[in-house]
Amino acid sequence: HRLRARYAPRWRSFPAPAGPPWWPARTALVVGAGLAGAAVAAGFARRGWQVTVLESAAAPCRGGSAQPLCADHLHLSPDDNPLARLTRAALSWRARDAAMPVGEPLGKLLVDADDGEAARRGAMLARLGLPASFARQLSRGEASDAAGLALPRGGLWLPACDALDPAALVRGWLGEARVALHAGSAVATLCPTDEGWSARDAAGRSIATGAIAILANAGDAVRAGSLGSFAMRRMRGQSTFVARSRIGALRAVLGGDAYAAPLGDRVLVGASFDDGESLDASREIDLANLARLARMIGGDPLDWFDGSSPASVGFRFAAIDRMPAIGALPDEPAALRDADTLLRNDRLPLPRARGLYGAFAFGSRGLLWATLAARVLPALADGDPLPLESDLLRAIDPGRFVKRMLRRRRRA
Ligand SMILES: Cc1cc2nc3c(=O)[nH]c(=O)nc-3n(C[C@H](O)[C@H](O)[C@H](O)COP(=O)(O)OP(=O)(O)OC[C@H]3O[C@@H](n4cnc5c(N)ncnc54)[C@H](O)[C@@H]3O)c2cc1C
The missing domain is CATH 3.50.50.60 (FAD/NAD(P)-binding domain)
Structure with a gap:
């Protein structure tokens, strides 16, 4: 069967959609x-x-x-809001883009802040019905294996996410x-x-x-x-390098209250959201980045920080x-x-x-x-x-x- 319809409204209060645009040259x-x-x-x-x-x-x-790495910051929300849907669409295109490096993505682990967050994430996954190949919960042991570090809690594993050199x-x-x-x-x-x-x-x-x-x-x-x-709002950001030998053999991107990603023999920890005006790195912000990570995964920021690697600093612009x-x-x-x-x-x-x-x-x-x-x-x-x-x-x-x-x- 075929259906045929004729567009004949009794009145039109807005113009019909324009045809495809025409350009004098491509x-x-x-x-x-x-x-x-x-x-x-x-x-x-x-x-x-x-x-x-x-x-x-x-x-x-x-x-x-001009950042050493940019990670996929996928958003997930129980109501699958527009930001979540947009980041999901973007991630699928990002992963298939011809300019991407070959090889498996690092994967990203959103470390649970506490049992309540783990339960909320479980309920969200059940509600959204996302496939396990896209998002799944890991126990503490599984999360530690995936991350390459002994972690205090499990988390949400996003295997398609990566951190890449912009x-x-x-x-x-x-x-x-x-x-x-x-x-x-x-x-x-x-x-x-x-x-x-x-x-x-x-x-x-x-x-x-x-x-x-x-x-x-x-x-x-x-x-x-x-x-x-x-x-638009301008927000300064600063991330911090730590030697991998000090923090552990991280092999995935960590997210949650803090963010960390492996980069050669270093780990990039970031990034601050501050309203500073200067692009000079600040030691206080480096330490605050590390303190946030320590709260998420345990450890002592002062043991990690050697202050020798220059941090990366930049401005972000957001609506x-x-x-x-x-x-x-x-x-x-x-x-x-x-x-x-x-x-x-x-x-x-x-x-x-x-x-x-x-x-x-x-x-x-x-x-x-x-x-x-x-x-x-x-x-x-x-x-x-x-x-x-x-x-x-x-x-x-x-x-x-x-x-x-x-x-x-x-x-x-
Ligand atoms: C510390 C930090 C960490 C970050 N981490 C991440 C992350 O993990 N993952 C992630 O996805 N994002 C991350 N971001 C954000 C990301 O870096 C930005 O969203 C992204 O770089 C914006 O890209 P853009 O091309 O819009 O801007 P830009 O990179 O700033 O590019 C704009 C370009 O326009 C040029 N320009 C400006 N005006 C003119 C003009 N009039 N004529 C000609 N050229 C002009 C500028 O010189 C500049 O090169 C991070 C940002 C910071 C600061």
Whole structure:
């Protein structure tokens, strides 16, 4: 049997969805060459787009992505909330990305804080029905075996999670055919042209052009995209190295109240969330990182710390709702002009800046959100079926705060 239906509503209060976008050329400009920009550049290049990546620093991966390791920070929640679903989708794409190193992932153990947490995790697994190959509870002995350390408690084992070298990933992504990197190219403004977008330097000279442009420049994206509605917070992070000989032969990623991952003959322990302004490492923060880990797995932080290895420090940028911004950028001036109509009808689509996309506000999940953006943005630009459910796309929409801004302005 076949069903045929004709769309004939008695009235239409919102425009029909637009057809697939058309571009004068399959050329994309990407601003920023950290995890976000590099992954997105590869995502477009793999679909045949010619991609120019503009990076203000002298080399890629010098901003927040300049970390020795980035781990998969999968979120799990009893109600399988949007953050949990998004990180799960991202992890499955991350694991299959062609730039990933070959070999088994390290696996991640979320160490139980106490028996209550173990019971809650058990109930969550039973409720969600996740396969054991994705998440399973380990007893104390099993957890110690998996981690390579004697642990005080069991935990939740996530075998697909890994901790990877962001610089190697960025190199792999930028090494895709059809990606051209221009380091030392700071974008002062992005200007719309008849053919798409032109990136200009501080003197107003065009550095590069593309039919579409993607802002992947972390803390600078709000300025470059003139996004008055998008509030971002900067959080300093510092992680700490400990010699493996001092802490034990850790062989998996540990998570929970603290985080640790093996890296050669060292263990990376991290990372702080503080509001410091300086990128100089602080001994107090190193000790606080180690104290958090000691509370989770036992041990004496002062025995571990030799202060000789430089810690890694950086800034993370996150939205106030902790979700990333991945999608088409809103056209805020047009939204302000149509504020009354937009606020009257919730189903009206927001006006968008044609051909301008964003991949920023990755917070502490740069690895997962980069691979998510690399799937979502090319599908959006090509008008392909989108790889995420619409509620998840709304949760990461860079325009999600526009209506709130309009309401506030109307009240003011
Ligand atoms: C201590 C610490 C530990 C972390 N651990 C983890 C972890 O375990 N797992 C994880 O997933 N994430 C982790 N993160 C977070 C992760 O590092 C970030 O989410 C990620 O690096 C963000 O990537 P990005 O490409 O958006 O930003 P960035 O790496 O900052 O890249 C943005 C780039 O844009 C460039 N740029 C900015 N403005 C312009 C302009 N106008 N023109 C041209 N170029 C411009 C910058 O130079 C920069 O290279 C950690 C962060 C810190 C600080």
